[in-house]
Amino acid sequence: MEEKEIRIGVFICHCGTNIGGSVDVPAVVEYAKHLPNVVHAERNLYTCADDGLTAIKNAIKQHKLNRVIVASCTPRTHEPLFRSTCEEAGLNKYLFEFVNIREHCSWVHMKDTEGATEKTKELVRMGVARATLLEPQEEMKIDVEQSAMVIGGGIAGITAAKTLANQGFDVYLVEKEAVLGGMLRNLYRLFPTGEDSLDSLQPSIAAVEGHEKIKVFSSCELKEVKGYIGNFDVTLLREGKEVNFKVGTIIVATGAMEFEPKGHYGYGKYDHVITQMQLEKLLKDGQLKKSDSVVMIQCVGAKGEEVSYCSRICCMVAIKNAMLIKEINPDADIHILHNDIQAYGAEYEELYNKAREMGIRFIKYTPESPPCVTMDGEKLKVEVYNELFGEQFMLGTDLVVLSTPLVQHQGGVEISKLLRVPLGKDKFFFEAHVKLRPVDFATDGIFLCGTAHGPAEVAESVSQALAAASGAGIPLSRGFVQIEAISVKVDLEACIGCGFCVEMCPYQALDMVDGKLEIIEALCKGCGTCVATCPTGALEQRHYQNNQIISQIKSIFHPVIE
Amino acid sequence: MKEFDPKIVAFCCNWCSYAGADLAGVSRMQYPPNVRIIKVMCSGRIDPLFVLMSFLEGADAVLVTGCHIGDCHYIDANHKTKNRFEFLKEMIAELGIGEERLRLEWISATEGEKFADMVKETVEKIKKMGPSPLSPKVMQ
Numbered sequence: 189m190e191e192k193e194i195r196i197g198v199f200i201c202h203c204g205t206n207i208g209g210s211v212d213v214p215a216v217v218e219y220a221k222h223l224p225n226v227v228h229a230e231r232n233l234y235t236c237a238d239d240g241l242t243a244i245k246n247a248i249k250q251h252k253l254n255r256v257i258v259a260s261c262t263p264r265t266h267e268p269l270f271r272s273t274c275e276e277a278g279l280n281k282y283l284f285e286f287v288n289i290r291e292h293c294s295w296v297h298m299k300d301t302e303g304a305t306e307k308t309k310e311l312v313r314m315g316v317a318r319a320t321l322l323e324p325q326e327e328m329k330i331d332v333e334q335s336a337m338v339i340g341g342g343i344a345g346i347t348a349a350k351t352l353a354n355q356g357f358d359v360y361l362v363e364k365e366a367v368l369g370g371m372l373r374n375l376y377r378l379f380p381t382g383e384d385s386l387d388s389l390q391p392s393i394a395a396v397e398g399h400e401k402i403k404v405f406s407s408c409e410l411k412e413v414k415g416y417i418g419n420f421d422v423t424l425l426r427e428g429k430e431v432n433f434k435v436g437t438i439i440v441a442t443g444a445m446e447f448e449p450k451g452h453y454g455y456g457k458y459d460h461v462i463t464q465m466q467l468e469k470l471l472k473d474g475q476l477k478k479s480d481s482v483v484m485i486q487c488v489g490a491k492g493e494e495v496s497y498c499s500r501i502c503c504m505v506a507i508k509n510a511m512l513i514k515e516i517n518p519d520a521d522i523h524i525l526h527n528d529i530q531a532y533g534a535e536y537e538e539l540y541n542k543a544r545e546m547g548i549r550f551i552k553y554t555p556e557s558p559p560c561v562t563m564d565g566e567k568l569k570v571e572v573y574n575e576l577f578g579e580q581f582m583l584g585t586d587l588v589v590l591s592t593p594l595v596q597h598q599g600g601v602e603i604s605k606l607l608r609v610p611l612g613k614d615k616f617f618f619e620a621h622v623k624l625r626p627v628d629f630a631t632d633g634i635f636l637c638g639t640a641h642g643p644a645e646v647a648e649s650v651s652q653a654l655a656a657a658s659g660a661g662i663p664l665s666r667g668f669v670q671i672e673a674i675s676v677k678v679d680l681e682a683c684i685g686c687g688f689c690v691e692m693c694p695y696q697a698l699d700m701v702d703g704k705l706e707i708i709e710a711l712c713k714g715c716g717t718c719v720a721t722c723p724t725g726a727l728e729q730r731h732y733q734n735n736q737i738i739s740q741i742k743s744i745f746h747p748v749i750e
Numbered sequence: 751m752k753e754f755d756p757k758i759v760a761f762c763c764n765w766c767s768y769a770g771a772d773l774a775g776v777s778r779m780q781y782p783p784n785v786r787i788i789k790v791m792c793s794g795r796i797d798p799l800f801v802l803m804s805f806l807e808g809a810d811a812v813l814v815t816g817c818h819i820g821d822c823h824y825i826d827a828n829h830k831t832k833n834r835f836e837f838l839k840e841m842i843a844e845l846g847i848g849e850e851r852l853r854l855e856w857i858s859a860t861e862g863e864k865f866a867d868m869v870k871e872t873v874e875k876i877k878k879m880g881p882s883p884l885s886p887k888v889m890q
Contacts, residue, residue, distance in 0.1 A: 262772045263789075282874065291775030292787055298867070303783035310786060414825075456753075514870060608821055610769065610859040611776065618860065630769060630859070692794070694825035715824035717794030720834070732790055737800055744786050745807040745886075 194225040194320050197253040198312060199244055200289075201260030201502020202236035208233075212305040216259070227251050235260050241273045248277040255319040259287035259312050264630050265621045275307045280324035282673060282731055287315035310744060317743035321736045325673030328709060332418035332663050333436040337362060339410060339603060343646055344638025344653040346392045347440035350434045351657035352439075353401035357664050360433060361482055362424060363406045364599060368393045370443050371639070374465060376472040378646060379508035380535045388646070390484045405431065413438070413607055416713065417633025418669045437633045437660040440617060441653065442603055444594040444639035447495055449488045453561040453590055460568055461561060461588040464505050471512055479520060481585040482513055483570045485559055486526035490593040491682060494556070497614050497645040500594030503530040506591045507539055522548045523583055525559050525572050540555040552576055561588055594643040616642045627656040632669075635659050674714030674731045678705050682726035689718035689727055756810035756876040757885075758785045761794045761800065763828075766817035766858050767888070773862030781869040785813070792816065794827030798838050801852065804872045805842070810882045811872050814838075815865075818856040828856075850875065851882060 198220040202208030213231045220229040228251040235258050241613075247253055256279060258270050263286035270280035289308045297304035334357055338349040341363030349361040356519045367373070375385040402710040405424055408431070420438060424431040431495040446465045449455045455463070462470075464484075469624050470476040484506045489495050500662050503526065510522045529550065531540040544550065552575045553559055559572040570583040596615035612618035615638050620630040627635050637652035638644060644652065663669050676697075685703045692698075697711035699719060716729040725734060761848040762768035768789050774781070790796060793816025802810045814835055822828040835854045853872060857864050881888050 262775075264769060264772060288772075288787070291772040293775075293783070295775035295778055296781055297783045298778065298780060300783060307783040307786075314786065315786075604860075605821070607861075608765070608817070608823060610773070612860070617775070631765075692827075692830055694827050713824060715792035715794050715827045716790060717792060717824065717827040717830050720795055720797040721830070729791075729795065732795060734799075737788060737790070737797075738803060740788050741759065741800060741804050742807055744757065744804075745809075 192254065194255060195227045195251060195253050196225045196255040196257060196316060196319055197244070197251055198226055198257045198316070199235050199240070200227040200229070200231045200312070201240070201258065202231060202233050203260060203290055204590045207260065207290050210294045210298050210301055210304045211289065212301060213306045215305055215510055216308050216312060220312050220316070223313055225255070225320050226316060228253065236266055236269060238280065243270075244273050248274070248279055249335060254279065255283050255285065255322060257285045257287060257312070257319050259289045259308070260294075261290040261314065262288050265624065282325040283319075283322050285315050285319040285322060287311050306530040310422045312741045313747070314743045315450065318736050321733065321739055322731070323733075325730050327670040327673045328416055328660040329668045330671050331668055332556045332666070333420070333434045334358065334664055334667070335360065335433070335435045336437045336439065336660050336664065337420070337422055337435040338441055340370065340441035340443055340638070340640065341365070341368035341404070341406065342441060342649075343372050343389065343392070344442045344443070344640070344649040345370070345651035346371070346396050346440070347650050348441055348637055348657040348660070349402055350392065350396050350399065351654055352661055352664075355661050355665065355673045357401065357656050357661065359402045360422070360435060361404045361410050362410060363404070363698070364409060366407045367404065368396065368404065371445075372646065374472075376468045377508070377512060379504045380539050382508075400437065400523045402666075410603065410606060412439060416572060418663060420633070427626065431717045436664050437635065438607065439656045439660050440603060440607065440609070440634065440636040440640055441638045441656075442600045442640045443597075444600070444616070445597040446596045447489045447592040449590050449592050452488050453485060453559070453588060454563075454568075455590060458561070458563060458568060458588075460586060461590065461591050463592055464509060466504065467509055467589050471509070476513070478517060479513065479586045480517070481521040481583070482510070482523070482589060483568075483583055483585045484510060484524045484589045484591060486520070486591045487555075488590040488592045495593045495595060495614075497593070498530065500530055501643050501645045502591035502593065504536055504539070504645065506577065506589070507531070507543045509589070510531070511543055511546060514548065515518075521553055524548060525551050525553050525570070527553055527555055529573050551581065561700065594639055607631070607634060614642065616640065627652055628659055633663065642728065672714060672731075674729060675709050675712040676707060676714070676719055676727055676729050678707060679726045680704065681726070682724050684724055684726070686723060688721045688723065692721045754877060754881060756784050756873060756881070757808060758811045758813060758872060758876070759804040759809045760785050760787045760813040760815060761793070761796045762787050762789055763816045763823075764789060764791045765823040766821065766867065767793070767855070769859035770857040770861045773859065774864075775861050776864040779862055780819045781867035782873045785869050786872045788880040790870060792822070792824045792827045793831040794824060795829060796834075798834055798841075801838055802841075805851070805882060805884050808885045810885060811853065811876045812881070813868065813872065814852070814854045815857050815868075815889035818858055839860075842873055847882060847884060848879065850879065
């Protein structure tokens with residue numbers, strides 16, 4: 189068959205200033221125009237925006253492109269988008285090539301425009317070399333197990349499980365504690381409505397426990413998860429015994445825990461220095477002793493060395509609890525020491541104002557001179573430098589309540605390893621894309637919600653849970669997923685029947701039958717380990733062919749310009 | 751004379767080390783622009799031939815990277831990478847290329863810092879060592 193002329197179009201993205209700020213994009217476009225087989229090169233402010241995608245589609249038609257290269261961010265987030273754009277314009281999506289010039293270049297060489305620009309040119313050159321050798325592929329469809337697993341039985345997990353079950357799917361809800369409810373179980377009343385946490389939790393727990401589609405595995409530990417989207421094999425440990433089942437998708441809702449402020453402000457040393465969570469329990473049990481004066485200290489352990497982030501919800505927790513103490517004892521003298529109050533949104537702003545009207549006092553301290561808690565006879569004494577007044581304040585008090593951030597717990601770290609999904613710098617689970625895919629992991633078929641993702645209040649956790657359930661429900665309701673066409677194939681004429689590859693395959697997808705290699709394509713996951721061991725080059729991996737990879741290597745060292 | 755600027759080829763697997771390199775970017779960790787990443791689905795796909803060819807073409811160093819042992823997306827395919835690497839390392843030494851120019855590193859999707867450190871360290875080390883004996887800069 190006569191080789192069709194290769195016509196490559198190159199689209200280089202400025203990504204606003206993300207790439208354009210450290211790479212001379214126009215120079216790269218000029219360079220790309222002169223690379224072999226490139227018939228069109230252009231730059232876009234945002235190639236992933238509507239006009240960028242339209243430009244790709246138009247160029248495919250206008251310039252009769254049969255290969256498309258986008259040089260922008262990471263394929264891990266945007267490849268599906270550009271691939272479907274190519275398909276819309278009638279180009280097989282395997283003829284698309286992604287060149288990562290943001291995560292792997294402009295963002296890591298921000299102060300080296302010359303170096304970053306030269307590197308970008310080379311990366312584009314490598315992309316052109318590979319694109320030239322790309323081949324169209326057909327994808328295989330595989331069936332999806334019509335069930336999901338939700339890990340974690342807090343409000344997020346409960347909501348996700350209920351939502352999926354109501355869509356008609358079987359749900360396995362796994363909880364390490366003996367009872368469902370998570371952190372919410374230990375809280376007293378919720379802001380901004382003041383309703384009892386159990387009142388809002390109990391109906392959901394009852395709905396989940398009584399649901400015919402939901403199997404609750406409490407006091408269970410996750411032991412192993414194997415497989416991939418559509419076909420995860422799960423092993424649990426229940427009372428030391430293994431329980432196995434298959435699911436199509438997984439939702440991580442493992443929650444968070446309160447940071448323990450050891451060594452902060454006399455915590456652990458003085459009896460009347462407690463955390464907000466301990467205060468919630470005292471309030472809930474009606475055990476709070478008459479407190480005529482209370483001091484709350486915000487950001488304990490947060491926004492510093494131990495925990496670098498703002499935990500977002502603690503300001504509202506403090507305000508709410510201060511108001512609840514005022515309800516019990518209207519004469520109580522309450523101070524909240526903070527460095528900036530997070531009361532985002534109209535409802536919370538309103539609550540903050542109401543607290544002030546009730547006589548709760550807010551004192552802004554600076555992180556450089558934090559408050560100091562000591563014992564003065566029977567009473568606690570809090571010294572704080574009031575930034576607004578420019579003077580030192582001395583507060584005698586019955587109770588000091590520390591507002592500490594939510595942090596990841598060891599169980600979450602274990603689950604991350606088990607599912608092979610990442611944690612971010614803050615140790616919370618790390619989503620596929622902070623704006624576009626906030627409840628997905630980069631690994632297909634696994635989703636996340638609730639405080640496992642970072643500090644969140646109930647409404648946010650519930651919204652995320654609904655989103656995650658919706659995402660996890662898509663492959664289930666479709667009933668199949670298309671598997672990337674990256675499986676291996678064999679050229680039987682070149683195969684000498686040595687069988688080395690058979691031993692290499694982690695999935696037993698290869699078999700030697702009467703000295704002839706057989707490949708079970710449905711079992712092949714496309715790792716390519718067998719291909720790397722083939723002594724004759726008879727094995728080949730679709731889309732990661734030997735000649736494609738070798739062309740990339742060569743192009744690094746050979747600056748061919750037409 | 752222009753300072754020696756090493757060329758380093760890094761093979762990264764789709765699931766872990768490539769994502770680790772992405773995270774280094776997302777976290778704006780700065781490292782020198784000497785590395786060229788080639789993505790494969792699994793480190794098990796890295797044919798010893800690719801490594802040898804990189805050196806033959808003029809690479810001053812080659813980085814073979816993948817998921818941590820036990821974390822492989824393809825069950826245990828990276829065990830094969832490890833075995834091959836040991837054999838490759840011997841071969842590189844035997845050929846006189848210098849085994850220090852070949853490095854194996856397990857980098858998870860969360861280890862952006864490890865990726866950035868690996869590049870920084872390698873560039874520094876290779877700058878001290880000078881170009882590969884197979885590099886066109888030396889051969890000419």
